[in-house]
Amino acid sequence: MNKLLQIENLHTYFYTKDKIIKAVEGISFHVNKGEALGVVGESGCGKSVTGMSIMQLLQTPPAKYVKGKIVFKGRDLLDVSSEEIRKLRGKDISIIFQEPMSALNPVFTVGFQLEEVLKVHTDIDKKERFKKVYQIMEKVGLPDPQKRFNEYPHQLSGGMRQRIMIAMALLMKPELVIADEPTTALDVTIQKQVLDLMKELQKEMQLSLIFISHDLGVVKEIAQRIIVMYSGEIVEESTIEDIFKNPLHPYTRGLIDSIPPIEYNKKKEPLKSIPGKVPDPSNKPVGCPFYPRCEKRMDICENKRPDFFEKEPNHFVKCFLYEK
Amino acid sequence: MSYKEILLRLLKNKMALSGGVIVLIIILLSLFAKYISPYSPVSINPLQILIGPSKEHLFGTDSIGRDVFTRMIYGARISLLVGFIAVGISTLIGTVLGAISGYYGGMIDSSIMRFVDIMLCFPSFFLILAVIAFLEPSIVNIMLVIGFTSWMGVARLVRAEFLRLRKLEFVMAMKSLGAGNMRIIFKHLLPNALAPVLVTATLGIAGAVLTESALSFLGLGVQPPTPSWGNILAEGKDNIEIAWWLSLYPGLAILITVLGYNLLGEGIRDAIDPRLKDE
Numbered sequence: 001m002n003k004l005l006q007i008e009n010l011h012t013y014f015y016t017k018d019k020i021i022k023a024v025e026g027i028s029f030h031v032n033k034g035e036a037l038g039v040v041g042e043s044g045c046g047k048s049v050t051g052m053s054i055m056q057l058l059q060t061p062p063a064k065y066v067k068g069k070i071v072f073k074g075r076d077l078l079d080v081s082s083e084e085i086r087k088l089r090g091k092d093i094s095i096i097f098q099e100p101m102s103a104l105n106p107v108f109t110v111g112f113q114l115e116e117v118l119k120v121h122t123d124i125d126k127k128e129r130f131k132k133v134y135q136i137m138e139k140v141g142l143p144d145p146q147k148r149f150n151e152y153p154h155q156l157s158g159g160m161r162q163r164i165m166i167a168m169a170l171l172m173k174p175e176l177v178i179a180d181e182p183t184t185a186l187d188v189t190i191q192k193q194v195l196d197l198m199k200e201l202q203k204e205m206q207l208s209l210i211f212i213s214h215d216l217g218v219v220k221e222i223a224q225r226i227i228v229m230y231s232g233e234i235v236e237e238s239t240i241e242d243i244f245k246n247p248l249h250p251y252t253r254g255l256i257d258s259i260p261p262i263e264y265n266k267k268k269e270p271l272k273s274i275p276g277k278v279p280d281p282s283n284k285p286v287g288c289p290f291y292p293r294c295e296k297r298m299d300i301c302e303n304k305r306p307d308f309f310e311k312e313p314n315h316f317v318k319c320f321l322y323e324k
Numbered sequence: 325m326s327y328k329e330i331l332l333r334l335l336k337n338k339m340a341l342s343g344g345v346i347v348l349i350i351i352l353l354s355l356f357a358k359y360i361s362p363y364s365p366v367s368i369n370p371l372q373i374l375i376g377p378s379k380e381h382l383f384g385t386d387s388i389g390r391d392v393f394t395r396m397i398y399g400a401r402i403s404l405l406v407g408f409i410a411v412g413i414s415t416l417i418g419t420v421l422g423a424i425s426g427y428y429g430g431m432i433d434s435s436i437m438r439f440v441d442i443m444l445c446f447p448s449f450f451l452i453l454a455v456i457a458f459l460e461p462s463i464v465n466i467m468l469v470i471g472f473t474s475w476m477g478v479a480r481l482v483r484a485e486f487l488r489l490r491k492l493e494f495v496m497a498m499k500s501l502g503a504g505n506m507r508i509i510f511k512h513l514l515p516n517a518l519a520p521v522l523v524t525a526t527l528g529i530a531g532a533v534l535t536e537s538a539l540s541f542l543g544l545g546v547q548p549p550t551p552s553w554g555n556i557l558a559e560g561k562d563n564i565e566i567a568w569w570l571s572l573y574p575g576l577a578i579l580i581t582v583l584g585y586n587l588l589g590e591g592i593r594d595a596i597d598p599r600l601k602d603e
Binding site for chain 2 (some may be wrong): 055057086087088089090091094095097099102103104105106107108116117120121165168169
């Protein structure tokens with residue numbers, strides 16, 4: 001396997017005055033070259049912190065990368081200098097954020113902001129920069145780039161702004177793109193367009209993609225492999241087909257059950273949900289963090305944490321249900 | 325809000341407009357002083373001492389026969405130059421320190437802000453007096469001293485703006501694209517904080533003009549024979565009983581200039597405040 005990114009036993013904590021928030025606790029996963037990996041879970045389960053940890057964008061302190069390794073192309077990113085990390089950002093690894101409304105600077109034209117990325121990373125002259133910016137704008141589906149170049153963010157719709165964000169992220173042709181809920185703030189029709197665009201670009205540019213979302217339905221569209229996070233841990237990892245056919249962890253099952261069905265619901269059954277909420281990350285239960293909400297909890301779950309193991313080929317799970 | 329909109333709102337505001345016109349007229353008068361007045365600001369004419377305002381001498385002449393109007397429009401150069409450069413210095417220092425303070429926060433912020441507090445403890449006019457007493461009173465020294473003692477307000481203002489700005493999403497976005505801190509602070513965030521700085525700077529010029537006049541009046545500012553409104557006023561006070569024009573006109577000039585800058589500054593503040601809607 002050709003692993004581009006390998007994360008081993010990563011722990012990211014936030015240290016506040018009176019408590020330690022364990023946002024990410026011992027996660028390990030990898031991303032292959034040209035592969036799209038989906039990361040799903042509820043709000044507050046550590047998805048975004050994982051993405052930000054890879055880019056080291058969290059403010060330290062309060063955040064601290066306590067333990068673990070983030071190996072990108074053979075180098076542990078937690079070991080290299082902040083200047084080297086800075087040069088990596090936007091060039092080798094990019095991130096696309098959720099909020100296209102506020103992720104652009106209101107006082108500059110979008111063209112200027114795209115150009116900035118090239119100014120940061122290259123020495124090419126103005127003509128070359130313009131050419132590259134026009135190219136990428138066309139690639140992300142913004143017609144008439146010469147005109148769009150001089151427009152301010154407030155003149156663009158949400159979908160267009162997100163296209164600009166994608167263009168900025170892809171301008172330097174990075175190998176890894178982290179998309180942190182890129183479609184969540186958009187309305188449904190635009191969501192589909194942006195998703196299709198990302199799918200297309202991922203294939204065309206041979207990108208490795210980490211697609212973070214709380215929406216399994218969206219992840220299904222784009223990812224080949226998926227990891228399910230809960231309370232800062234990975235509870236299940238498998239291929240997309242497998243996870244829908246045969247979800248192992250009760251939490252994954254709950255997530256799949258809470259996708260609204262498309263067919264007309266004859267019995268008018270209410271939409272299923274998982275009762276309760278994600279445990280407070282500064283005060284996690286001793287045993288399995290899902291124990292209080294689990295439908296299939298057993299006595300052993302309360303005080304012991306299950307191991308993460310390969311139940312079936314390429315299908316990992318962290319649950320006592322499947323341990324002998 | 326775009327700059328075009330702000331300009332339009334500014335032009336609609338009659339107070340701001342009149343302030344702007346006053347400032348513009350004074351700037352033009354001082355720039356073209358050489359062509360406006362046939363006299364030299366320093367040449368003495370013993371035959372025309374203390375003549376009241378007349379056709380030849382609009383604002384009269386002083387105790388050694390110099391034309392007061394000529395001296396005033398040349399003096400306006402000094403007053404405005406001191407105003408602009410002193411405010412330029414204070415705005416530069418205040419903006420850089422405030423931006424760094426607000427952006428980084430933590431220890432850096434605390435240290436800079438404590439330094440600001442210390443600087444604010446000194447009664448600034450007496451600090452300026454004390455410093456000028458040690459240095460030679462010259463135009464350059466006055467500009468520097470006023471500049472170096474009046475940046476604290478700007479620093480606090482810019483810091484407050486940056487505290488707000490640094491939390492915005494586009495800062496994180498720029499960071500994630502590889503931009504360094506200095507690029508983010510000075511290229512991307514500063515233009516967002518410029519409007520309030522502009523207001524403070526405009527009001528600051530009024531303050532600097534006043535300070536310079538006061539210093540020159542006390543004899544610690546611009547040294548005669550170079551004219552400045554402050555020292556024309558100071559020379560006039562010796563003959564105030566027989567030649568009222570020597571004191572009245574420079575005093576009025578200071579008043580009107582300061583008023584003009586204040587009106588303009590407040591007009592800009594209203595124009596950039598989105599909460600104040602056009603009627």
